[in-house]
Amino acid sequence: MSAKTKIVVLHMKEVIYTVVFLVLALVLGGILFLMFGPGHDKETAAQADGKYQPGVYSTSISLNDNTFDVQVTVDSDRIKSIELVNLSESTTAMFPLMEPALESLASQIYVNQSLDDIQYSEENKYTSMMLLDAIQTALKKAEL
Structure with missing residues (x-):
């Protein structure tokens, strides 16, 4: 067999860093969605409906x-x-x-x-x- 075998060496530090950054990116994405998502438009629309407090x-x-x-x-x-x-x-x-x-x-x-x-x-x-x-x-x- 002439298959060329490649050996990949991963350092445990690099794997941990990658997982931590992925988790942080997901948390940041969730926070941004909650801040600027569909619920935010309802609040601003309710305030924009009127000029005065009756x-x-x-x-x-x-x-x-x-x-x-x-x-x-x-x-x-x-x-x-x-x-x-x-x-x-x-x-x-x-x-x-x-x-x-x-x-x-x-x-x-x-x-x-x-x-x-x-x-x-x-x-x-x-x-x-x-x-x-x-x-x-x-x-x-x-x-x-």
Whole structure:
């Protein structure tokens, strides 16, 4: 027989190192699968479904020692209502443009679902700016 016999010599250290590296590679692959696998997409999709944490959020405003609240109600993805709460009759009499300014701002916010590009008249400029700041503060509390 003319078969050429080859003798392969393996050192035990090399075999052990190879097995250890294979096990580490499998463990790393499993960890990467768990971190970035299909379950991860569900969590990010649930967070991406809405912009807001549903609820009622309010911000206080003080004018001449009178305090009242701007209350914003939101769903997970839209602003439902904006209203003045705890507004006394004396504050209404002293600042008669407060409620009409809020109604004008609220109607624009309901349509746009954003505080961007809000228009207000020059006669209500400072009142509108104060109300927009209060609404923005309340919406920041509601953001995810």
